[in-house]
Amino acid sequence: MEIIKEMKKYYANIWVLANPIIFYRMLKGFFRALVLRKNTLRVIELFPTFACQANCHFCSVDKYQADKKAVLTIDDYDRLARDGAKAGAAVVTILGGEPLMYPHLDELVAVFTKHHYYTHVVSNGLAVTTERLAELKKSGLKCIFFSIESLDPKVNDPIRGEGHVELTLRNLRWAQEIGLATGLGTVMMPGAMEHALGVIEYCEQNGLSASGGQIAPVGKAEDFSTLSSSEFEDVRQYLKKYPKLTFDWVFSYYLKQRCPAGKEKIGVTCFGDVVGCSYNPVSFGNYFEEPLGAILERMRSFSQFKKDFPGCLSSEDPEYIGNYLGPVCEATKHPVSYKDHPAITPENEPEVFGRR
Ligand SMILES: C[S@@+](CC[C@H](N)C(=O)[O-])C[C@H]1O[C@@H](n2cnc3c(N)ncnc32)[C@H](O)[C@@H]1O
Ligand code: SF4
Numbered sequence: 001m002e003i004i005k006e007m008k009k010y011y012a013n014i015w016v017l018a019n020p021i022i023f024y025r026m027l028k029g030f031f032r033a034l035v036l037r038k039n040t041l042r043v044i045e046l047f048p049t050f051a052c053q054a055n056c057h058f059c060s061v062d063k064y065q066a067d068k069k070a071v072l073t074i075d076d077y078d079r080l081a082r083d084g085a086k087a088g089a090a091v092v093t094i095l096g097g098e099p100l101m102y103p104h105l106d107e108l109v110a111v112f113t114k115h116h117y118y119t120h121v122v123s124n125g126l127a128v129t130t131e132r133l134a135e136l137k138k139s140g141l142k143c144i145f146f147s148i149e150s151l152d153p154k155v156n157d158p159i160r161g162e163g164h165v166e167l168t169l170r171n172l173r174w175a176q177e178i179g180l181a182t183g184l185g186t187v188m189m190p191g192a193m194e195h196a197l198g199v200i201e202y203c204e205q206n207g208l209s210a211s212g213g214q215i216a217p218v219g220k221a222e223d224f225s226t227l228s229s230s231e232f233e234d235v236r237q238y239l240k241k242y243p244k245l246t247f248d249w250v251f252s253y254y255l256k257q258r259c260p261a262g263k264e265k266i267g268v269t270c271f272g273d274v275v276g277c278s279y280n281p282v283s284f285g286n287y288f289e290e291p292l293g294a295i296l297e298r299m300r301s302f303s304q305f306k307k308d309f310p311g312c313l314s315s316e317d318p319e320y321i322g323n324y325l326g327p328v329c330e331a332t333k334h335p336v337s338y339k340d341h342p343a344i345t346p347e348n349e350p351e352v353f354g355r356r
Contacts, residue, residue, distance in 0.1 A: 113140025
């Protein structure tokens with residue numbers, strides 16, 4: 001019963017339980033964690049494009065405008081979906097850049113649907129039309145979240161664009177009308193928690209899911225302050241108060257709050273680089289060059305991913321932010337390979353470099 005409650009809480013979406021293959025993969029994840037004490041991949045974040053029509057002043061992926069040539073094709077994504085499923089993954093979250101600017105988004109959704117993933121898009125909503133939503137649903141999309149920073153246009157629209165609040169409320173309505181699971185995603189900023197709180201309360205009152213992010217000092221936000229300790233405490237209180245609110249680190253197969261990066265969650269860029277998540281621009285290998293399993297094993301042996309931080313490493317853990325994100329922020333391009341990171345050396349991290 002406890003397991004079922006946890007699964008429902010995570011995506012607040014009964015569909016996860018209604019698909020027998022996803023249900024089986026998740027049960028296996030719980031078994032491996034709770035009985036075998038082993039990690040199982042659960043979520044793959046994808047960044048199929050880094051193009052975006054917006055220019056948010058805190059954008060975590062701003063330095064990903066890479067000049068590499070080869071990008072993953074739909075056939076590569078098909079292979080990735082299969083390899084990810086073998087490693088246990090049950091959910092794909094398509095980010096970017098702006099996912100609706102990726103020209104093959106429908107095929108991408110279809111490929112992961114074929115491999116029995118719960119397919120989820122996070123969008124700024126600017127390119128949404130009823131036709132696009134209907135096409136995506138036809139391709140298998142189950143859920144779309146729209147990012148917004150406040151329900152007050154005076155606060156949100158200077159950040160996300162003129163008319164963005166109105167457009168987001170319209171997008172929510174359209175998504176609900178065609179039967180997609182939907183909700184709002186919002187970033188919590190120090191000294192301005194009331195804006196995110198307003199978004200969370202709106203979701204609660206309207207039966208929508210809310211997904212929170214604590215500002216991570218990376219990309220365009222590299223000089224931002226993190227939340228204060230009392231604000232981190234407030235976040236824990238919000239989680240108790242608002243059942244439809246979730247953060248990436250709220251759920252784990254171990255039935256405790258912990259950062260999933262590199263253990264239960266990975267991010268794969270369109271250039272094949274495998275990172276912990278969208279706030280973690282350290283690459284632990286490239287899918288064009290190595291099998292997913294080898295990269296996953298390397299990530300799981302990284303001291304910081306191993307330590308089971310009970311929150312978000314990149315927005316909350318001073319050790320990780322100071323010693324691991326800090327040096328990466330010096331770089332002009334992301335991601336930075338683990339081999340080039342000054343704190344990830346064969347001496348400090350022998351297992352990462354294959355020396356036990
Ligand atoms: C990188 S965006 C990509 C998807 C899409 N373009 C959007 O904005 O929804 C994914 C999510 O990360 C959030 N985000 C961006 N930069 C962040 C940061 N520095 N810290 C925490 N969350 C951030 C965005 O608000 C968005 O909800
Ligand atoms: S947060 Fe999303 S919408 Fe804003 S600039 Fe970054 S990718 Fe674009």
